[in-house]
Amino acid sequence: MIIDALLLALQPSVLLYMFLGVAGGIFIGCLPGLTTTMGVALVLPITFGMDAAHSILLLIGVYVGAVYGGSISAILLNTPGTPASAATAIDGHAMAARGEAGRALGISTISSFLGGIISCFFLILISPYLAEFALQFSAPEFFMLAVFGLCIISSISGRSVLIGFLCGAFGVLIATIGIDDISGVARFTFGNINLFSGVNFIPVMIGLFAMSQAFVAVEEMTKEGRLEAKKVTRVLPLxxxxxxxFKNSSIFGTLGTFIGSIPGVGADIASFIAYGQSKSLSKESEKYGTGVTDAISAPESANNGVTGGALIPMLTLGVPGDAVAAIMIGALTVQGLQPGPLLFQNNTEVVYAIFIGLLVANVFMLCIGLSSVRLFTRVLIVPKSVLTPIIFLLCFVGSYSLANNFFDVIVMFIFGVFGYFLKKIEVSPSPIILGLILGPMAESNFRRALLMSRGEYDTFFSTGISWFFFILILISIFFPLLKKVISKLKSAN
Incomplete structure (x- = not known):
């Protein structure tokens, strides 16, 4: 059976489709606004005339490439191509600004590859067991996971934790706009029909990161003609x-696989959790935000670990791990295949071909990424007078293409201005994005848990999983403070 799967996955035509899928995914991931989900959805209609192996492996190639591709623009332009790369931009762009763009991209590429490979091995070896564990999550567990994610705000707040938490609270407040999922009541819409569906966090992210950066470039255009750039002397890490x-990939690749296997949780959450935990465990946590290599490796290992993790519940139980996996379920269904336990019995060669294809896609991603680092970094020598209008254009096109609605462009522009002023006062916009992403998850699951338990708050401590996340929350809050106390005592002695 494995021989049949190898022959199926390693056909020249299949390898060509995967290579083109990875290359196209990297290109899609680089562009602000074109998310991984959108990229896979755009390619899906092309697969309708293909057989099952060709179609699903092409989509997997796009998936792997797009998750990695977002880090390229995040590092070079401080413009995350996808939400999963927002955490990478914090330290990645700082490294590029001091002339280490090649090294930063090399660390990102290799960490992404190793995180993806680790997720492949988990997918192959323990997928049924991990998927069964992930299905034990209900509303209380999801709420505790969201709170754990929000605690990471203290790690990504920059110089002021208080301002970081205020920005995070502002993000959560924005997330409450729209129709309430449980009661159906319109909240903070002010009669504007565009707000009934809420504020999409993609235009907000594009505004806070990309548009604000473009405004800064316009301001500095009269001071210097080119972006800060130096010749790239190496493409491999030191x-x-x-x-x-290797240390970060093993730890946070595993973390990303676990998070990816939880239905409804995606690579963006995994990358922020990895960034926060990496900072908590680091001996140089005070340097985070200035271009720390761990702060690039950890989130990139985690968000690429999600690629294999998201396929675990999809293949074993027919439950999508994230939005991309949901599209892949549709692709398999079109081919007459039903994801779930019967897929392993009736179409074993397709399942093993997916395992092998995911490994091959990560190898293609590594080869394309390392061979193109010097090409990527050429963007740093483009004159600002040329690059800045392109960034403006990508911001407008990326925001409008989400729903073909000019209101998203207005939202992007407003948050671009807001992000510009945050940059002027040296406040990180990342907590706002984290609040926007995790706020709805925390609120909806908190209320669902109370409805399920008829108002009993002890439901949040009724399972071992809830207690596990509660302990992690306490560690996330108090461990950085404990480290500071210990370091002060050591310095005093």
Whole structure:
């Protein structure tokens, strides 16, 4: 059976489709506004005339490439191509600004590859067991997971934790706009029909990161003609980086696989959790935000670990791990295949072909990424007078293409102005994005849990999983404070 799967997955035509899928995914991931889900959805109609192996492996190639591709624009332009790369932009762009763009991209590429490979092995070896565990999550567990994610705001707040929490609260407040999922009541819409569906966090992210950066470039255009750039002397990480990469990839690739296997949780949450935990465990946590290599490796390992993790419940139980996996379920259904336990019995060669294809797609991603680093970094020598209008255009097109609605462009522009002023006062916009992403998840599951338990708050501590996340929340809050106290005592002694 494995031989049949190898022959199926390693056909020249299948390899060509996967290579083109990975290359196209990287290109899609680089562009602000074209999310991984959108990229896979755009390619889906092309697969209708293909057989099952060709179609699903092409989509997997786009998936792997797009998750990685978002880090390229995040590092080079401080413009996350996808939400999953927002955490990478914090330190990745700082490294690029000091002339280490090649090294930052090399760390990102290799960490993404290793995180994806680790998720492949989990997918192959323990997918049924991990998927069964992930299905034990209900509303209380999802709420505790969301609160754990929100605690990471203290790690990504920049110089002021208080301002970071205020920005996070502002993000959560924005997330409450729209029709309430449980009661059906319109909240903070002010009669504007465009707000009934809420504020999409993609235009907000494009505004806070990309448009604000374009405004800064316009301001500095009269001071200097080119972006800060130096000749790229190497595309591989330094010798001392490799140990860090392998350590982070093993830890946070596993974390990303676990998070990806939980239905409804995506790569964006995984990358922020990895960034926060990496900072908590680091001996140089005070340097985060200035271009720390761990802060690039950890989120990139985690968000690429999600690629394999999201396929675990999809293949074993027919439950999508994220929005991309939901599209892939549709692709399999079109081919007459029903994801779930019977897929392993009736179409074993297709399942193993998916396993092998995911490994091959990550290899293609590594090869394309490393071979193109010097090409990517050429963007840093483009004159600002040329690059800035392109960034403006991508911001407008990316925001409008989400729903073909000019209101999203207005939202993007407003948050671009807001993000510009945040940059002027040196406040990180990342907590706002985190609040927007995790706010709805926390609120809806908190209320569902109370409805299920008839108002009993002890439901949030009724399972071992809830207690596990509660302990992690306490560690996330108090461990950084404990580290500061210990360091002060050491310095005093």
């Amino acid at each position: 010798k001392e980086d490799w140990r860090m990469i």
